[in-house]
Amino acid sequence: MRISCANLKKDYSQLHAVNGVSISAEENRITCIVGRSGAGKSTLIRLLSLLEKADSGEVLYDGSRVDNLRQKEILSMRRSMGMIFQSFNLFSSRNVLKNVLYPLEVAKVAKHEAVRTAYSLLEMVGLADKAHDSISSLSGGQKQRVAIARSLVLSPKVLFCDEATSALDPQSTKDILQLIKSIQRELNLTVVMVTHQMEVVKSVCDYLVVMEDGRVIEEGEAQEHFANPRSDTLAMFLRDMMVGSDDEIKADYYLQFLGDVTEKPILSILSRKYNLDFNIKAGGTRNGGSKTMELGGLYVDIAGNEEDKRAAMKELREMSVKAVELTGKEGVR
Numbered sequence: 177m178r179i180s181c182a183n184l185k186k187d188y189s190q191l192h193a194v195n196g197v198s199i200s201a202e203e204n205r206i207t208c209i210v211g212r213s214g215a216g217k218s219t220l221i222r223l224l225s226l227l228e229k230a231d232s233g234e235v236l237y238d239g240s241r242v243d244n245l246r247q248k249e250i251l252s253m254r255r256s257m258g259m260i261f262q263s264f265n266l267f268s269s270r271n272v273l274k275n276v277l278y279p280l281e282v283a284k285v286a287k288h289e290a291v292r293t294a295y296s297l298l299e300m301v302g303l304a305d306k307a308h309d310s311i312s313s314l315s316g317g318q319k320q321r322v323a324i325a326r327s328l329v330l331s332p333k334v335l336f337c338d339e340a341t342s343a344l345d346p347q348s349t350k351d352i353l354q355l356i357k358s359i360q361r362e363l364n365l366t367v368v369m370v371t372h373q374m375e376v377v378k379s380v381c382d383y384l385v386v387m388e389d390g391r392v393i394e395e396g397e398a399q400e401h402f403a404n405p406r407s408d409t410l411a412m413f414l415r416d417m418m419v420g421s422d423d424e425i426k427a428d429y430y431l432q433f434l435g436d437v438t439e440k441p442i443l444s445i446l447s448r449k450y451n452l453d454f455n456i457k458a459g460g461t462r463n464g465g466s467k468t469m470e471l472g473g474l475y476v477d478i479a480g481n482e483e484d485k486r487a488a489m490k491e492l493r494e495m496s497v498k499a500v501e502l503t504g505k506e507g508v509r
């Protein structure tokens with residue numbers, strides 16, 4: 177199922193949480209929505225999943241408008257979507273199996289069939305042996321597996337994930353992402369994933385949407401935008417992914433480039449041509465998600481006259497090097 181929206185807007189008093197967003201999440205792929213805290217990602221996913229109503233604009237499933245349906249129809253529509261959250265939202269009073277059974281009970285599915293379905297999903301997420309365990313005895317990763325199993329029992333066509341791995345340790349994060357990816361392929365799901373973790377995006381994203389201040393500031397095929405980020409926000413996310421969060425590094429510019437540019441002595445060429453001094457503070461290269469893509473990043477101070485600096489930056493950009501001016505800019509998180 178294709179999930180799309182046109183000119184969606186949602187205000188909270190004076191604040192434009194979502195401010196004119198039009199995107200499309202295609203079938204059989206993982207669309208990731210990234211952005212700083214407060215960018216409007218969760219609000220957008222709540223609007224797309226019909227948990228909340230927009231002030232204006234449209235939500236469409238397979239091209240048909242759904243946000244204006246009656247409450248009863250919306251409720252039945254919501255059954256065809258799975259949703260998982262950072263906080264798992266499980267019932268602590270119910271054991272693992274009974275959590276997974278819950279949506280089937282609400283949908284009044286016959287008991288024996290419901291139990292069979294629940295077990296097959298627990299099998300799929302690798303927790304069949306824990307069916308009778310209490311939720312409190314599980315690890316975070318296991319809890320998210322239960323939530324995933326529960327979200328899939330009514331055979332949804334779409335899975336919405338809001339920071340599904342943000343509360344997990346790095347290994348559980350990897351496992352859960354792997355699970356989501358394999359389930360997505362197996363069940364041909366449309367997955368819409370909101371996250372502020374670039375590592376998540378790197379490992380699973382097909383289509384990337386970058387949000388800032390309630391708007392989409394960049395979107396497209398993930399690998400392409402990884403290689404050549406258009407916005408400072410995405411460039412900064414990639415920087416964090418490559419070198420970790422690094423408030424200690426003080427530099428004027430962050431330069432991000434793709435593999436083959438790394439091979440050329442571009443800085444010394446520019447240094448001679450424009451009579452500039454490049455002082456490299458930190459940096460390195462790292463695989464950016466695909467086998468063929470090496471990402472490089474350098475923190476540099478540049479000394480010289482302003483006009484020459486601007487000319488050098490222009491030339492860098494023509495070589496597809498993304499130059500982000502760091503002075504006076506906050507980090508991503």
Ligand SMILES: Nc1ncnc2c1ncn2[C@@H]1O[C@H](COP(=O)(O)OP(=O)(O)OP(=O)(O)O)[C@@H](O)[C@H]1O
Pocket residue numbers: 188191193211212213214215216217218219220372
């Ligand atoms: N129910 C609400 N009432 C009032 N303001 C809200 C509500 N929900 C969100 N906001 C505000 O709307 C803006 C967008 O919030 P949202 O939760 O969508 O951001 P986000 O991108 O998901 O951030 P985070 O990465 O921190 O989860 C924020 O400024 C937030 O404070």
Ligand SMILES: [Mg+2]
Pocket residue numbers: 217218219339
């Ligand atoms: Mg959020």
